[in-house]
Amino acid sequence: xxxxxxxxxxxxxxxxxxxxxxxxxxxxxxxxxxxxxxxxxxxxxxxxxxxxxxxxxxxxxxxxxxxxxxxxxxxxxxxxxxxxxxxxxxxxxxxxxxxxxxxxxxxxxxxxxxxxxxxxxxxxxxxxxxxxxxxxxxxxxxxxxxxxxxxxxxxxxx
Amino acid sequence: xxxxxxxxxxxxxxxxxxxxxxxxxxxxxxxxxxxxxxxxxxxxxxxxxxxxxxxxxxxxxxxxxxxxxxxxxxxxxxxxxxxxxxxxxxxxxxxxxxxxxxxxxxxxxxxxxxxxxxxxxxxxxxxxxxxxxxxxxxxxxxxxxxxxxxxxxxxxxxxxxxxxxxxxxxxxxxxxxxxxxxxxxxxxxxxxxxxxxxxxxxxxxxxxxxxxxxxxxxxxxxxxxxxxxxxxxxxxxxxxxxxxxxxxxxxxxxxxxxxxxxxxxxxxxxxxxxxxxxxxxxxxxxxxxxxxxxxxxxxxxxxxxxxxxxxxxxxxxxxxxxxx
Numbered sequence: 001x002x003x004x005x006x007x008x009x010x011x012x013x014x015x016x017x018x019x020x021x022x023x024x025x026x027x028x029x030x031x032x033x034x035x036x037x038x039x040x041x042x043x044x045x046x047x048x049x050x051x052x053x054x055x056x057x058x059x060x061x062x063x064x065x066x067x068x069x070x071x072x073x074x075x076x077x078x079x080x081x082x083x084x085x086x087x088x089x090x091x092x093x094x095x096x097x098x099x100x101x102x103x104x105x106x107x108x109x110x111x112x113x114x115x116x117x118x119x120x121x122x123x124x125x126x127x128x129x130x131x132x133x134x135x136x137x138x139x140x141x142x143x144x145x146x147x148x149x150x151x152x153x154x155x156x157x158x
Numbered sequence: 159x160x161x162x163x164x165x166x167x168x169x170x171x172x173x174x175x176x177x178x179x180x181x182x183x184x185x186x187x188x189x190x191x192x193x194x195x196x197x198x199x200x201x202x203x204x205x206x207x208x209x210x211x212x213x214x215x216x217x218x219x220x221x222x223x224x225x226x227x228x229x230x231x232x233x234x235x236x237x238x239x240x241x242x243x244x245x246x247x248x249x250x251x252x253x254x255x256x257x258x259x260x261x262x263x264x265x266x267x268x269x270x271x272x273x274x275x276x277x278x279x280x281x282x283x284x285x286x287x288x289x290x291x292x293x294x295x296x297x298x299x300x301x302x303x304x305x306x307x308x309x310x311x312x313x314x315x316x317x318x319x320x321x322x323x324x325x326x327x328x329x330x331x332x333x334x335x336x337x338x339x340x341x342x343x344x345x346x347x348x349x350x351x352x353x354x355x356x357x358x359x360x361x362x363x364x365x366x367x368x369x370x371x372x373x374x375x376x377x378x379x380x381x382x383x384x385x386x387x388x389x390x391x392x393x394x395x396x397x398x399x400x401x402x403x404x405x406x407x408x409x410x411x412x413x414x415x416x417x418x419x420x421x422x423x424x425x426x427x428x429x430x431x432x433x434x435x436x437x438x439x440x441x442x443x444x445x446x447x448x449x450x451x452x453x454x455x456x457x458x459x460x461x462x463x464x465x466x467x468x469x470x471x472x473x474x475x476x477x478x479x480x481x482x
Contacts, residue, residue, distance in 0.1 A: 025347070025351070044336075045339070046237075046241070047235040047236060047237050047238075047241065048235055048236060048238070048343050048346065049235075050233050050235060052233060060231075060233065061231070061232045061233065062232075062233045062234075062235050063232055063233070063234050063235065063399050063402070063403075064235040064399075065237070065395040065396050065399055067245050067392075068392075068452075090449075092437060093395070094453075095437070097437065099437070099439050099449055100439060100447060111446075111447075112446055113446065113447040113448065113449060114446070114447070114448040114449065115449050116448065116449060116450050116451065116452070117451065117452035117453065117454065118392040118395065118452070119395065119437075119449070119452045119453070120395040120398065120399060143235075145235070
């Protein structure tokens with residue numbers, strides 16, 4: 001019976017690690033990561049969406065170039081193993097000035113913004129948890145960006 | 159009797175479990191790549207062959223282990239060729255069939271470096287044809303992409319359902335654009351999962367160089383095509399991010415040689431003067447923010463010409479590589 005246990009353990013380990021990595025790879029496609037878009041707008045996926053295991057409490061940087069004169073919606077999500085909040089900051093890729101912090105907006109996980117001129121930005125995401133047990137644990141994080149051309153308002157038309 | 163039956167069951171269970179372990183180990187090795195072993199062997203060979211011992215002589219500093227480690231913690235979200243082309247080239251710009259790399263060149267790419275680079279080139283050509291409604295040619299280029307992908311051991315992407323999707327969407331430009339993006343990103347995903355980052359970097363380099371080549375060649379007359387020229391200059395940010403991403407794999411001789419070309423192109427675009435306006439974040443209705451200001455490129459014909467000459471030379475050195 002011991003041999004059976006010896007065999008069973010690596011089997012379970014292999015199955016779980018395989019299932020875990022596959023789950024995280026496509027996590028951004030899951031219903032946990034659903035991004036609400038305005039029904040009257042045509043938003044499309046922008047750049048390569050990403051999912052990755054991250055350590056709770058440690059910031060992860062996503063570098064991106066956002067093209068000008070476009071509306072963007074960023075959606076972030078994380079596995080819900082622990083009660084958590086996701087902090088998200090938009091940082092200027094050149095001057096490193098913080099342009100946006102979702103801490104000021106009740107840690108919303110999906111929001112829209114407009115970019116006037118093409119620019120490099122660092123999207124900094126930190127999964128936070130008050131639970132001590134969660135610290136330094138890894139959780140799956142997903143991020144996706146959607147874009148649409150800027151909607152012309154009467155004042156913007158010349 | 160019962161005891162011996164039970165013993166027999168346990169022995170059978172052990173055999174089954176042993177088979178399951180062997181099966182799982184074998185399938186685990188193949189994850190993300192149906193011919194993972196072959197690919198790994200090729201990459202190991204490539205790494206051994208390409209480990210450049212004379213790197214210090216090149217005019218590009220090698221990253222330290224610490225720099226490499228900190229870069230590996232950054233996630234780069236890069237655009238697909240489809241996204242670059244649609245950002246730069248306006249929808250009504252005339253299609254030019256002479257800009258794509260002829261399909262019959264595929265037979266002249268024998269080494270992994272040029273097979274990977276030109277796979278990137280053909281992926282961009284596929285996107286360019288899709289964007290311009292060149293349906294039949296797009297399908298032929300898709301086949302070329304598949305053939306070259308197989309040569310660099312990328313499997314599991316080009317199946318019948320993908321062909322069916324293309325066939326069924328031939329009349330829908332947007333859907334073909336989505337498929338083109340999907341093929342590109344899935345291919346990069348497969349390579350990333352298989353830890354074949356050198357091949358990833360080469361394919362993405364080929365794709366970006368071809369996208370910039372096609373865009374630049376669209377500018378026939380600088381004065382009349384200033385909008386496109388401006389968009390091309392803005393790609394300095396993309397080249398900056400991309401060269402940072404690629405530099406992680408610069409121990410590979412092939413990646414390093416392309417990286418030198420990419421940095422050269424980036425430097426030309428960066429040399430153009432620009433006007434900076436203070437970046438401001440404005441809040442309007444319902445927490446919607448507008449990121450205002452930034453850099454505005456001041457167009458400079460001499461810099462554009464220099465970039466054009468350089469991108470033509472770089473791109474042709476990839477596509478005209480015969481028996482390399």
